[in-house]
Every structure is written in C-alpha cells, then in structure tokens.
Amino acid sequence: IEISGEIRQVKSLVENIVIKRKISTAMFKNEIRVTDTIINEGQTKRPFMILHHMNFGYPLVNPNCEFIVPMKSTEGFNEYCEKRKEQCLQIPEPDNSYIEETYIHKVNSKNNRSGFCIINDKENPGYGVSVTYPTDVLHTLGQNNFFREKEYFIALEPCNSEIKGADYEQEIGTLHFIEPGETICIDLIIKLDNETTSLKKEIENLITNH
Numbered sequence: 001i002e003i004s005g006e007i008r009q010v011k012s013l014v015e016n017i018v019i020k021r022k023i024s025t026a027m028f029k030n031e032i033r034v035t036d037t038i039i040n041e042g043q044t045k046r047p048f049m050i051l052h053h054m055n056f057g058y059p060l061v062n063p064n065c066e067f068i069v070p071m072k073s074t075e076g077f078n079e080y081c082e083k084r085k086e087q088c089l090q091i092p093e094p095d096n097s098y099i100e101e102t103y104i105h106k107v108n109s110k111n112n113r114s115g116f117c118i119i120n121d122k123e124n125p126g127y128g129v130s131v132t133y134p135t136d137v138l139h140t141l142g143q144n145n146f147f148r149e150k151e152y153f154i155a156l157e158p159c160n161s162e163i164k165g166a167d168y169e170q171e172i173g174t175l176h177f178i179e180p181g182e183t184i185c186i187d188l189i190i191k192l193d194n195e196t197t198s199l200k201k202e203i204e205n206l207i208t209n210h
Contacts, residue, residue, distance in 0.1 A: 001025050016042035017178070034188040040178045047166055048178040051142065051159035052133070052188060056118055058152050060129065063091050066122035067154070069141065070108040070115075070206035077102035077163070094149045101145040104162055108206050109135040116141065116156055117203040125196040130203055133158040133188045158188070 002024035009017040020037040040046060061067075067089045076082030081101050088103045107114040115132030119125045142157035160176055161169055169175035178184060193199055 001027070014042075015044070015046045016040070017046060030191055030193045032190040032192075034190070036186040036188075038178065038184045038186075040180055040182050043180050045177045045179045047170075048176045048184070049159075049161045049166060049169070050138075050186070051157050051161070051163065052138070052186075053155055053157050054131065055153050055155050056129065057154075060118055060120050060127075061091060061152065061154055062120070063093055064121045064123065065091055066117075066119040066125070066128075066200070067091060068117040068119075068200060068203045068207075069105060069143075070203060072106045072108055074106075075104045075162075077104065088143060088145070091154075092147050094147055094152050096148050098147045102163070103143040103145075105141040105143060106139075107135065107141050110206050112136045114141070114206055115203050117199050118154075119196045119200060127192070127194045128196040128199045129193075130191045130199040131156070131158075131188060132202070134186060137184060137186050 002022055004020065004022040006018060006020045009015065009019065018039040018041055022035045024033045024035070025031060038048070038050070069089060074085045074088060076085045080099065081103060084101060085103055088101070112135050113132050114135045115130055117128060117130040119128035138158040138160055140159050140161065142159055142163045144155035144157070146153055157163065162174065166175060191199060
C-alpha cells in the first residue's frame with residue numbers, strides 16, 4: 001500500500017528542485033516507510049537544508065513514558081535551554097507556565113542509521129513508537145519540548161543543519177549544497193508496536209554500537 005506525490009521548487013534562472021515523497025506500508029506490518037527523493041534538475045548548485053518535523057503527544061508522551069535517544073552530545077538552542085540540557089529527556093506534568101525548549105543533538109549511528117524511541121510507560125509498557133533515519137544525510141536531531149495543558153508534545157526533527165537558518169550555516173561553514181543533476185534519497189522507517197522490547201532494543205543498540 002503506498003501513496004506518492006511530487007512538488008517542484010523552481011525559479012527562472014535560479015533553481016529547479018524536484019522533491020518526491022512516497023509513503024508506504026504493508027498489510028499486517030506495524031511499519032510505515034517515508035521515502036524522499038530530492039533531485040537538482042537545474043544548472044547550478046543550490047543550498048540544501050531539510051528537516052523532518054514529527055510531533056508526539058499525550059497519551060504516548062507522559063511523565064511515565066520512556067524516551068530514548070542515542071545522544072553523543074547536546075546543545076541548547078539558547079542560553080535558557082543550554083542550562084537545562086541535562087534534563088532534556090525528562091517529561092514533566094503539564095505546566096501552563098512551561099517555557100518552550102529546543103535542543104540540538106549529535107547522535108550515535110550504526111551502518112549510517114540512527115533513531116529514537118518513545119514507550120508509553122516505562123514500568124508497564126503497553127505500546128510505543130520508534131523512528132530510524134539515515135545519518136549520512138540527516139546527521140542532526142532537533143528536539144522541541146512544550147508541556148502545557150492542551151499543548152503537550154515533543155517535536156523530533158531529523159535534519160541536516162543546526163536549525164538556526166541558512167545564514168547561520170553559511171557563516172559557520174556547514175551549509176550543505178545539492179549539485180546539478182545530483183539525487184539525494186532519504187528513507188525514514190516508523191514502527192508502531194505493542195511489542196516494546198524490540199523497539200527499545202533497536203535504538204539502545206545504537207548507544208553502545210557505533
């Protein structure tokens with residue numbers, strides 16, 4: 001079972017970028033695969049920044065859930081977050097005075113893939129979700145926390161930047177480009193299962209085997 005679509009980012013004499021997406025699954029399989037293909041059909045190299053934004057909320061995300069990220073290092077988006085980065089994986093009770101937090105993770109990988117996992121209850125797990133993605137393209141993981149009543153979620157963002165904008169990337173020399181005729185493929189695998197042991201094991205292996 002699959003659906004697909006295509007968009008073109010084009011401006012005369014500037015760029016001609018094709019972005020194709022296919023979302024697929026199979027009967028009786030608790031897995032969704034998102035495959036993106038980006039093609040530069042123009043004549044000049046163009047800046048290439050991409051971010052896959054995924055929101056996860058209640059009841060999956062709650063103070064008793066287990067949140068696993070194979071982090072190598074973490075940077076806070078601003079001074080406030082930098083002071084709180086040691087507790088970035090902790091999930092509090094809803095608090096309407098909660099201040100939004102954003103973190104940038106460098107992650108461990110195995111065979112050029114990394115991922116993350118959320119289990120609904122670390123004491124009595126009932127279900128969970130894991131996402132894996134290619135680190136040869138998506139080498140950074142953004143994390144955005146917001147824990148207020150009715151707006152209670154974690155946004156996780158595999159990406160190829162420091163999520164501070166193209167000007168910042170250009171300034172520090174980390175801006176990526178896509179060359180004329182180049183094709184970049186990105187394959188994300190989302191697993192949803194009540195067999196949480198296998199979900200956890202896949203991500204925990206990335207912490208120790210890299």
